[in-house]
Each structure stands twice: as C-alpha cells, then as structure tokens.
Amino acid sequence: MNPYIQYMYSYPHKTAYRPLTGIRLADCAGSLSGPGCGLYLHIPFCQTKCGYCNLFSVTGAGTEEMERYLDAVERQLSQYRRTLEPAGTRFSDFTIGGGTPLLLNAGQLDRVFAMTESYLHFDENRSIVIETAPNQTDREKLQLLKGRGITRVSMGIQSFCDRELETLRRGHSGKKALEALELLLSFGFDCVNADFIYGIPGQTIQSLLESLERAVSLGPQEIFLYPLYVKHGAGLERELRDGMVLEPEKAFEQYREACGFLKSEGFRQDSMRRFVRRKSEGSWQSSIAQIVRGKSAASQQASMEQIIRGKSEHLRPFSECGFGTSLALGCGGRSYVGNLHFCTPYAITRQDCLRELYAYENTQDFTAVTHGIVLSREEQKRRYVIRHLLIRPGLDIGRYRERFGTEILKEFPLLSEWIEEGYLVQQSSPDEVGTNCGSGLRDVCCNPAQRKAESGWLVLTDDGLSLSDYLGPQLISREISEKMAEWETAHGQTN
CATH class of the missing domain: 1.10.10 (Arc Repressor Mutant, subunit A)
Structure with missing residues (x-):
C-alpha cells in the first residue's frame, strides 16, 4: 500500500475547476457581509523553482515586473471595494503566500500592507500570516513585518542537509537556513513555523532527525512535515523518468520516527503534517497552586477563569471548516464564498504560469468570476x-x-x-x-x-x-x- 496518494489540503482540487459564466462578485455579497472573512494574497515570484514545486510561481522577475503585478493587485482591490464596502465586509485574518512573498523588496512589502489597509476593512485583532524562505529572510524585512503586526511567519527549510537540498533543487544551503531561522526567531513573532520534507531520495531516518533536532533546539512554535510528491510539471519529474526513485515505504518509516521524536520533544500533533509545541503542564499546575493560597473566593474565581482562558487558548481549538468565506487577491490564489470556489486556471510550468500571469495583469473586470466550481x-x-x-x-x-x-x-x-x-x-x-x-x-x-x-x-x-x-x-x-x-x-x- 502506498500511503502517499494525494495531499488533501482542500476539496475539490483546482484541477476540477472549469470555466464559469454569468457570475459576478456582487452576486456573493450576502456571503461576504460583516466580520470574520479571510483574505489571501498570492505573490507568485520565486528566486528558483524547487524541483518538487507544483504551485503557481515564476522565476526571473525583477523589480519592474513585481511592480506591474502589484499595480494589478491594486486595481483588483479598487474594484472589489465597490462590492465589499456596501456589504460591510471585515477581514479577521490576512495570509500572504506564494511563491516567496519576501522576494519583494522592503518598499514593495510595505506597499502591500498599505494598499490592503487602504481599500479593505480589518478586525482590530486580525491575524496576519506570511511565508518566507531562508535566502529572502533578512533583518530589514523582518523589522518591517514586526512593525506591521505580523502574527505568524512560516519558513520553508525542508532540510539542513546540503545534499538533500541539492536533490530538491532548493536555492539555499543548510547553513543559510539555520542562520535565517535563528534570525527569524529572534524577533519574537507570536508563531514561527518551519517546514521540512521527508522521503527525499538518499535521505535517511538519521539525517531527517538531525534536521528536526536542529530546528527544535531553536524553539519554533510549529513544525510541518511534508512527504515528497513529484507531480506533473514539477522539475523532478524528468529525474523520475531517468531513474530517480521515490520509496514510499522508507518515507513512511521516516515519518513514523519523526512523529515520535516531535512528540517526545513536547509537540502535539494536529494533523498528518502539523505539530504544535505544547506549553508545559507544570506551568498550569503551578499557577493553580498559587491562586488558591491566601485569596478570597471571589479572587480565586477571577484568577481561575484567567488561567482557564489561557489554557483553553493553548488547547487544540475547534473551528468549523468548509463554510468559511475567504477572498483571494492576485493570480493563483483561491476564493471560497459559500458553495462557490474560484481562482485563475491551475498552472504549474513556467510557460503556463506566465500565460496566466499576463492574463491577470491585463484583466479589465476583476469582479467577473470566470473559472471555478459551484459545489452541489x-x-x-x-x-x-x-x-x-x-x-x-x-x-x-x-x-x-x-x-x-x-x-x-x-x-x-x-x-x-x-x-x-x-x-x-x-x-x-x-x-x-x-x-x-x-x-x-x-x-x-x-x-x-x-x-x-x-x-x-x-x-x-x-x-x-x-x-x-x-x-x-x-x-x-x-x-x-x-x-x-x-x-x-x-x-x-x-x-
């Protein structure tokens, strides 16, 4: 049995989407009204295209190309505002993904935050999430993110072993990844996540655990473990045809060992991929012991409620999935509005991604929904x-x-x-x-x-x-x- 058939991060997959006609964003105003909506901005630029990547991204873009893309995003924001303002739409979370968002220079990053805040309304306690890569993580950009109130930063490391990074066609070294993670953690963001890949040809249980041990020792709040997939259009597809072998049984053994290690280090497993660092139970017990000494009943109750709130925040939260509203900006992002899912056509290769990118930048009416699926x-x-x-x-x-x-x-x-x-x-x-x-x-x-x-x-x-x-x-x-x-x-x- 092959444990690795398909990553089910959403349903249905974008390859099931088809052309749509006669649908406009204004038709969805009822689902977009009020607070609690999510916002996603896709930055499709990367320094290099990783060998396993089947996401919407392009390499080789310079400052001028990135500015042209942001100009298009601002036009989209302007057109969306005409629908969102009458609906009273307020966004509770904002995610910037890619691609590599921090490939933008500091001025362009600041523009992203300035223009979204100018055209849209956000809840006061919104969360802001952004992705980065080791080569693009520097002090100037992290200071900007800290000043903008970023709550979570996710870094794609994948491995600290140079040989494994070369196999994956990552554009950074293990040393650079280690330095970047240390720098990122020094800024004290609420949550820092580090991504790792297992099942890499030539990887061993020992080399995977060595990478995880290094990461855990630095103190990130979350670790994500991803199996190596090589799909149509990914750079490593040719290597598979030429004799490179993926061994799912070995990958599964690596995964089992990695799970055991992370759990032994105090991480809670929330999904096949996500591991969240626990807070020490001793700290909760100590807090409870302290509040019951020398305090009135009313004071004890107030303090206990505070501890309960804190512990509740630490526990695994339940949130109903599948019906939330999330609106995407840019080319390659996906919107979920009721039973309507829509995005630009799915693309992987450089040629296909560039074609969709140019089409997006030349779009005249962003409020027309032209590609997606209406769920029964x-x-x-x-x-x-x-x-x-x-x-x-x-x-x-x-x-x-x-x-x-x-x-x-x-x-x-x-x-x-x-x-x-x-x-x-x-x-x-x-x-x-x-x-x-x-x-x-x-x-x-x-x-x-x-x-x-x-x-x-x-x-x-x-x-x-x-x-x-x-x-x-x-x-x-x-x-x-x-x-x-x-x-x-x-x-x-x-x-």
Missing part, C-alpha cells in the same frame, strides 16, 4: 467531512447532523469501514480541545455525565492520521475524480 450539496458534505476528519480534534457528529439534517455514518459507510480497520474511532468527546461549554474548557467545566451526553465525535487514530494522504482521496466523488483525471490527461503531455 453532496460535494459540500464531502468537503465538510474531509476538512474535519483530517484535522484534529475531528468531526462533531451533532454539528454535521445540524448542518445537513442527515446521519454521517449512514451517508458515508466508508467511515464505518475505517472504524473496523482501526483508522477511525467514535467517541463521546474529542481529546485536548477547548469547546463552547461555559468556561470554554471541556476538561475543566464538564463532568463525565455531560461528556457522555454529547452527540459524539469521529476522530482519526494515530494510524489513521498517518495515512491521511491514503484515506482522504477515498472520499473524492466520482465526478470530481473524473474532472481531475481529464485535467491530468490534457496536461500530461505538455507538462
């Missing part, structure tokens, strides 16, 4: 199941029933098979999760009888979580699978 009710159910099951704390059976008016195990008998196989469990309450029950912390405020009375949860076991890229694709509908296969067939020869 059945596809919305699949999206809901995929988005919840593959990320802990899992899927709340009662919420699914309230949302769709049906029983999930009857609609998806495959899930019962997973339970029998030990990949999935049905339990009365999730583990390590803050819920909306009074204080917001299940294991503090709820007694066992209350927990038993809950509707129940479906949660992947550790074995199931490790096989997310094998299990998740089984939930893809036949219609979406056929559309994805059509895209692969059409682009396989040219890519």
